Amino acid sequence: MIRLNQNEFNQIIEYMRDTYGINLEKKKVLIECRMTKELKRLGVNSFAEYMNLLRRDKDGKLAGQMVNRLTTNYTYFMREPVHFEILERTIFRELFSQKAFGIGNIWCAGCATGEECYTLAMALEEYKANRGQLADARILATDISDEVLQMARKGVYSEKELDALPTGWKQKYCKRVNENYFAVVESLKSNIRFRNHNLMTPISNPAKFDLILCRNVMIYFDRDSRRKLVRLLEESLNPGGYLLIGHAELLSADETELESVYPAVYRKKKQPA
Ligand SMILES: C[S@@+](CC[C@H](N)C(=O)[O-])C[C@H]1O[C@@H](n2cnc3c(N)ncnc32)[C@H](O)[C@@H]1O
Structure with a gap:
């Protein structure tokens, strides 16, 4: 699993909060678990490298993938009946x-x-x-x-x-x-x-x-x-x-x-x- 250092973690928290409103302050391990596969797919070895790619990502494809990985989509029929x-x-x-x-x-x-x-x-x-x-x-x-x-x-x-x-x-x-x-x-x-x-x-x-x-x-x-x-x-x-x-x-x-x-x-x- 690729680990996050404090600086990288802060950058991801800030990005997700400022762009989508989502608060990941207590989700360090979740980010590491869910994003490692994505980083490997892109051939990068650290979150710092990944954030550089993300900032240069003009068509929003990387951001879209990150959202797919980091959102909680739990739902079911007839919820809160x-x-x-x-x-x-x-x-x-x-x-x-x-x-x-x-x-x-x-x-x-x-x-x-x-x-x-x-x-x-x-x-x-x-x-x-x-x-x-x-x-x-x-x-x-x-x-x-x-x-x-x-x-x-x-x-x-x-x-x-x-x-x-x-x-x-x-x-x-x-x-x-x-x-x-x-x-x-x-x-x-x-x-x-x-x-x-x-x-x-x-x-x-x-x-x-x-x-x-x-x-x-x-x-x-x-x-x-x-x-x-x-x-x-x-x-x-x-x-x-x-x-x-x-x-x-x-x-x-x-x-x-x-x-x-x-x-x-x-x-x-x-x-x-
Ligand atoms: C836990 S699900 C809730 C689904 C459904 N509303 C329910 O109550 O069962 C939360 C959904 O909100 C979406 N979401 C989170 N942040 C969002 C944002 N900034 N804009 C639009 N959708 C967002 C997530 O992708 C996720 O699918």
Whole structure:
């Protein structure tokens, strides 16, 4: 394994924090373990050499590989299920009553391998079917890692992973591809656009969002990056729009202008009439 000296470690921490918001202060061994193979692939023997290459990397390929190696992409279907109950009970109802026959905009920020945005798309389909809704919603799903985005676009999962879904959803929204794997059906996938986006920069989208899920992302950020991310998310919401974050990353009143409506659920104030 290629070891990091203190100076090299500081350089990597700074780079990941300043570029992506990610805090790796306590992750020295993790960096060594996950990056050694990449350094060997590039034929370099030290992190100092690697950082020199990274600084000269004009097309961002090396940075992309580093992100693939150093991000934590752990996710699963139906994660934090109380959020899906709240969506069904309150948020979808509000979203569709405002939109009548129009289209709502949803952003799944930090989507990892796709389980979250597909759970959301399934919950939305269920809601529309049960309530006879004619309105619809488009989902934008983004992540900083191309590797996980590729898996998310494929939408192929093991039968075991899909067992976390409520009864009947697997049969309705997935089709078997072989003995152990299922693919999300095309009709569901076609409503989701996947895109690489760094959450430390403003999102470019034709419309603001009615609902943003950015769950279990800022838990890996340092304090300043977390504040920056919250500001950017606030700006990306329509008045009355909702932000859902992970239950382990609750925001205090001085960290956000959004009102807290349920644990880990925030709403942007409506503009005065
Ligand atoms: C632990 S996963 C969370 C996945 C999903 N939201 C969930 O709650 O299960 C965090 C994801 O955030 C992504 N991420 C981290 N920093 C990011 C950044 N600066 N911009 C965009 N995505 C980022 C990682 O690549 C990773 O896939």
